[in-house]
Amino acid sequence: MKHTYLLVTAVLVTFSFIALIPAKAPKPMKLVKAWETDTTLRTPESVLYDGKNTLYVANIDGQADALDGSGFISKVSLDGKIENLHWTSGLNAPKGMGIYKKRLYVTDVYRLIAINTETGQAEKTWDAIGKGSFLNDVTVAKDGTVYVSDSRIDKIYRLKDDKWEVFMEGEQLNKPNGLLAVGTDKLMIGSGKIGALRSVDVTTKAITTLADGMAATDGIVPEGKGNYFVSDWNGQxxxxxxxxxxxxxxxxxxxxxNSADIEYVAKKKLLVVPTFYKNSLVAYKVE
Structure with a gap:
C-alpha cells in the first residue's frame, strides 16, 4: 500500500511539473520565393488555378476601366512558364475570374463574360445593372452559382440557374472587391474601403467581420480549416x-x-501573386 501511495504521488508530481512547462508556440508561417515569370504579362490583375496544371492570368493591359479591347487572358504553368500569352484576347480590362466545368467566368468592366475553356471563345455575357459599374472579382460556389463584386457602386451580383440578379447592395458592403464562396451557404468579402475580411450568410445576408486592418483588400483564397490568405493591393x-x-x-x-488578386495551389503549397504594374507573377512556397 505504501509503495502504491508513493507511485501515485510521483505521478502527480510529474504531471504537475509538465503542466508548468509553457506550451511551445506555433512556428510562424513564412513565404519563400519559388519563381517569377518574365515581364511579358501586361498589368496582371488576377490569377486562377484550373485544378490541373494551368494558371489563368487576367491582363488589364491599359486603364482599369477602359473599354479598349486590349485586355487578354494568359496561360502559365505551375513552374512559372508562360505557355500561351494571348490565350484569349479582345477583352476590356479583365479582372476577377472563376471557373466551373468548361466555363471561365471573367469580369469585363461592365459585364460578366463566360469563356469556353476548350476553345477560348466567349459563349455568353451578362451586363451590370445601372450606370457607373466596375465589376471586379468573381467566385463560383460548388453548385455553380457565380458571384461578382461591383467595387464602385457597392453591389454583389449573383448568377444562379442562368438567372442574373443583384444579390446584395448598399453602403454596408464598403466597396467590395475580393470574393470567395465557401461551400454554398457562405460568401467571404474583402471590403476595400475598410480593409476588412467579412463573412456573409447567403440565406440571411447577415454580415460578420472576421478581421480588419488590411488596407485595400483584394484577393481572398482558402488556406484550409477556416483560414485564409488575403492580399492588400498596395503590396501586403x-x-x-x-x-x-x-x-x-x-x-x-x-x-x-503590388499584390493583386492572388491564388493558392494547395497541393504544392504555392501562393501566386500578380504584381500588377511590374507585369509578372511571383510565386511563394508557404512554409
Whole structure:
C-alpha cells in the first residue's frame, strides 16, 4: 500500500511539473520565393488555378476601366512558364475570374463574360445593372452559382440557374472587391474601403467581420480549416486564422510592388501573386 501511495504521488508530481512547462508556440508561417515569370504579362490583375496544371492570368493591359479591347487572358504553368500569352484576347480590362466545368467566368468592366475553356471563345455575357459599374472579382460556389463584386457602386451580383440578379447592395458592403464562396451557404468579402475580411450568410445576408486592418483588400483564397490568405493591393499579404487573428506574411510596398488578386495551389503549397504594374507573377512556397 505504501509503495502504491508513493507511485501515485510521483505521478502527480510529474504531471504537475509538465503542466508548468509553457506550451511551445506555433512556428510562424513564412513565404519563400519559388519563381517569377518574365515581364511579358501586361498589368496582371488576377490569377486562377484550373485544378490541373494551368494558371489563368487576367491582363488589364491599359486603364482599369477602359473599354479598349486590349485586355487578354494568359496561360502559365505551375513552374512559372508562360505557355500561351494571348490565350484569349479582345477583352476590356479583365479582372476577377472563376471557373466551373468548361466555363471561365471573367469580369469585363461592365459585364460578366463566360469563356469556353476548350476553345477560348466567349459563349455568353451578362451586363451590370445601372450606370457607373466596375465589376471586379468573381467566385463560383460548388453548385455553380457565380458571384461578382461591383467595387464602385457597392453591389454583389449573383448568377444562379442562368438567372442574373443583384444579390446584395448598399453602403454596408464598403466597396467590395475580393470574393470567395465557401461551400454554398457562405460568401467571404474583402471590403476595400475598410480593409476588412467579412463573412456573409447567403440565406440571411447577415454580415460578420472576421478581421480588419488590411488596407485595400483584394484577393481572398482558402488556406484550409477556416483560414485564409488575403492580399492588400498596395503590396501586403496576410494570413487570417479562423479565430480572426492575422499575420502579415509579405510587404513589398517600399519596393512599389503590388499584390493583386492572388491564388493558392494547395497541393504544392504555392501562393501566386500578380504584381500588377511590374507585369509578372511571383510565386511563394508557404512554409
Amino acid at each position: 499579404i496576410f494570413h487570417v486564422n479562423a479565430n480572426g487573428t492575422k499575420e502579415q506574411l509579405l510587404d513589398t510596398r517600399s519596393a512599389k510592388v
